[in-house]
Amino acid sequence: MTAVSTRRSGATALSRTTGHIAIALVGLLMFYPLLWMLSSSFKPVSEIFGPGSGALIPGSPSLDNYSEGWTGPGLPFTRYLINSLIVCTLTVLGNVLSCSLAAFAFARMQFLGRKAFFAAMLATVMLPQHVTLISQYAIFRDLGWLDTYLPLVVPKFLATEAFFVFLMVQFIRGIPRELDEAARIDGCSWWGIYRKIVLPLLSPALVTTAIFSFIWAYNDFLAPLIYISSPEKLTVPLALRTFLDSSGQSAWGQLFAMSIVTLIPVVAAFVIFQRRIVEGVSTTGLK
Amino acid sequence: MTAELPFRSRLRASLPAYAFLSPWLVGLFGLTLGPMLLTLYYSFTDYSLLAAPEWLGLDNYTRLAGDPRYLDSLVVTGTYVLFSVPFELIAALTVAMVLNRGMRGLTFYRAIYYVPSLLGGSVAIAILWRQIFGSDGLVNQVLAIFGYEGSGWISSPDTALSTLIILRIWQFGAPMVIFLAGLRQIPAELLEAAAIDGAGKVRRFLAITLPLLTPIVFFNLVLQIIGAFQAFTPAFIVSGGTGGPSDSTLFYTLYLYQRAFGSFEMGYAAAMAWVLLLIIAAFTAANFMMSRRWVFYSDEGKR
Numbered sequence: 217m218t219a220v221s222t223r224r225s226g227a228t229a230l231s232r233t234t235g236h237i238a239i240a241l242v243g244l245l246m247f248y249p250l251l252w253m254l255s256s257s258f259k260p261v262s263e264i265f266g267p268g269s270g271a272l273i274p275g276s277p278s279l280d281n282y283s284e285g286w287t288g289p290g291l292p293f294t295r296y297l298i299n300s301l302i303v304c305t306l307t308v309l310g311n312v313l314s315c316s317l318a319a320f321a322f323a324r325m326q327f328l329g330r331k332a333f334f335a336a337m338l339a340t341v342m343l344p345q346h347v348t349l350i351s352q353y354a355i356f357r358d359l360g361w362l363d364t365y366l367p368l369v370v371p372k373f374l375a376t377e378a379f380f381v382f383l384m385v386q387f388i389r390g391i392p393r394e395l396d397e398a399a400r401i402d403g404c405s406w407w408g409i410y411r412k413i414v415l416p417l418l419s420p421a422l423v424t425t426a427i428f429s430f431i432w433a434y435n436d437f438l439a440p441l442i443y444i445s446s447p448e449k450l451t452v453p454l455a456l457r458t459f460l461d462s463s464g465q466s467a468w469g470q471l472f473a474m475s476i477v478t479l480i481p482v483v484a485a486f487v488i489f490q491r492r493i494v495e496g497v498s499t500t501g502l503k
Numbered sequence: 504m505t506a507e508l509p510f511r512s513r514l515r516a517s518l519p520a521y522a523f524l525s526p527w528l529v530g531l532f533g534l535t536l537g538p539m540l541l542t543l544y545y546s547f548t549d550y551s552l553l554a555a556p557e558w559l560g561l562d563n564y565t566r567l568a569g570d571p572r573y574l575d576s577l578v579v580t581g582t583y584v585l586f587s588v589p590f591e592l593i594a595a596l597t598v599a600m601v602l603n604r605g606m607r608g609l610t611f612y613r614a615i616y617y618v619p620s621l622l623g624g625s626v627a628i629a630i631l632w633r634q635i636f637g638s639d640g641l642v643n644q645v646l647a648i649f650g651y652e653g654s655g656w657i658s659s660p661d662t663a664l665s666t667l668i669i670l671r672i673w674q675f676g677a678p679m680v681i682f683l684a685g686l687r688q689i690p691a692e693l694l695e696a697a698a699i700d701g702a703g704k705v706r707r708f709l710a711i712t713l714p715l716l717t718p719i720v721f722f723n724l725v726l727q728i729i730g731a732f733q734a735f736t737p738a739f740i741v742s743g744g745t746g747g748p749s750d751s752t753l754f755y756t757l758y759l760y761q762r763a764f765g766s767f768e769m770g771y772a773a774a775m776a777w778v779l780l781l782i783i784a785a786f787t788a789a790n791f792m793m794s795r796r797w798v799f800y801s802d803e804g805k806r
Contacts, residue, residue: 231604232604232605232606235601235604235606236606236607236608238601239598239601239602239606239612240612242598243612243615243616246615246616246619246673247615247618249631249635249641250618250619250622250631252635252641253631264634265639265640265644266639266644267644267647268644269641269644270641270644270645270648313526314526314527314530315527317523317524317526317527318523318524318526318527320523321520321521321523321524322524325519325520325523326516326517326520327516327517327520327521327524328510328513328514328517329517330520333524333528333531336531336536337527337531340531340535342729342783342787343535343539343780344729344732344733344776344779344780344783345733346733346756346759346775346776346779346780347538347539347542347776347777347779347780348534348535348538348539348542349763349776350538350542350545350763350769350772350773350776351537351538351539351541351542351545351773352534352538353763353764354541354545354552354769355538355541357552371530371534373526374526374527374529374530374533374534375526375527375530376530376534376535381527406519406523410523431621435624435625435626437624437625437626437735437736437739438735438736438756438760441739441764442764453625453626453627453736456626456627456630457626457740460626460630460633460740461743468634471630472630472631472634475626475627475628475630475631476627478625478626478627479622479625479627479628482621482622482625483618483621483622486614486618486621490614493617493621494613494614494617494680497617497677497680497681498680498681498683498684499684501677501681501722501723501726502677
């Protein structure tokens with residue numbers, strides 16, 4: 217018995233080691249382009265192309281790409297970062313507020329048409345945005361909202377990202393109803409129950425919503441591309457694209473430097489909220 | 504209970520709930536259902552945003568069927584979905600299986616593999632892809648070390664789409680994380696019992712792990728297909744908005760964008776949008792129907 221189990225654990229250890237090496241190698245291969253971009257952002261263009269350009273250690277590292285790239289796309293990059301920050305903050309706020317209100321009603325309250333509305337909410341989760349995009353554009357144009365952040369932000373205050381509503385409904389269903397009932401006996405209104413009981417207990421789902429709202433809004437390209445045209449209003453992805461279109465072969469170093477800058481907020485969010493993010497992905501299929 | 508109350512008082516009793524739902528209701532009717540129907544209406548018209556829509560009947564749809572660029576975009580998108588989704592899921596499951604064997608550093612590796620999923624849709628990564636698969640880009644520099652002279656992957660119509668497929672497969676971390684969570688749900692006793700009965704690794708995987716994992720495979724499949732059909736940013740950035748070379752990266756959404764916001768043929772683009780909706784709905788429905796044959800829910804019958 218012992219002999220068998222030792223032999224088996226020996227074999228497992230061996231296969232574990234090979235597994236370990238394979239995983240590490242594949243991981244390195246996948247990460248290599250990212251590391252290479254990071255390293256290239258410190259290289260002069262002559263080192264980014266040509267023989268030996270694959271090296272990860274810059275021959276003569278310098279911050280020139282960053283200082284030149286920062287003003288490369290026209291306005292200082294600070295402007296675009298602030299723009300994106302405005303859009304992302306409002307998006308997070310809108311999603312957290314409007315989705316939690318709707319989720320509370322779906323999870324806790326009785327009302328006419330509850331089933332139909334819930335089904336409609338679920339259906340919109342899978343809806344491709346293109347089928348609403350064209351009409352929304354026409355509507356926002358008629359409202360005079362083109363080239364403002366309103367088309368990017370107002371829908372978030374109207375719980376259009378139904379996925380988060382669904383996420384919160386699931387979460388609220390896990391909160392014991394006895395808490396609501398106790399509060400009601402103490403004279404709490406629905407608003408009181410939402411505000412004082414459910415909202416605090418919902419905070420893990422709110423944080424997940426906030427993180428993914430932020431990342432999605434920050435990376436969003438299509439909607440800003442359609443709505444925003446003034447150079448001083450561009451969000452980060454648009455600014456990067458403008459930079460790409462306007463720069464020649466010589467600007468790759470600067471382009472990489474600014475690309476790295478744009479990736480920092482997402483990577484930082486990931487590092488800080490890693491556990492929450494992974495949990496969110498594994499329980500709900502968020503990306 | 505409530506069903507016996509007259510409609511009016513039930514409506515009155517519903518008012519507080521509607522108050523909570525009001526932002527969502529405005530969004531549902533004003534930004535989702537309303538615009539959906541409006542898009543449907545536009546799809547039967549000639550609409551340039553400058554003048555009122557002009558009724559065309561089914562013209563836009565019949566034009567679609569004879570538009571070579573549109574048919575190209577269907578083929579391009581179909582190829583993209585067909586090749587990226589299965590490979591992405593296979594990579595995700597394989598790595599998840601390896602990681603799931605009680606490996607030390609699991610959290611670290613899971614994070615490393617997941618990060619590309621977070622970044623992959625960004626303009627920055629698309630820019631990186633444009634460089635590394637360019638004619639004098641990183642890939643060819645590395646190939647040169649082995650004495651192979653690569654072409655311009657992005658500038659050749661034969662290979663441009665493959666670089667975008669690779670970019671999607673590169674993001675297998677998200678389905679992998681979902682697989683890992685699913686693998687953890689599989690009872691270890693089952694696998695141990697099978698091992699004692701002499702089932703080898705492959706047998707245990709095929710007879711136990713995979714069947715128990717089918718709901719997760721299904722979930723990932725539906726999610727990834729829906730996502731892949733709507734991919735836009737990588738094709739837009741890598742091809743400079745054109746879908747080139749020779750329309751080889753003209754994704755469905757990219758062509759829709761060109762028609763809608765390049766030449767403001769809103770009616771035509773609206774028809775494209777509705778066809779896309781129907782395609783995605785059909786794939787999702789087909790997935791659900793076929794899932795009855797191969798997806799196994801272990802808690803069936805328990806309730």
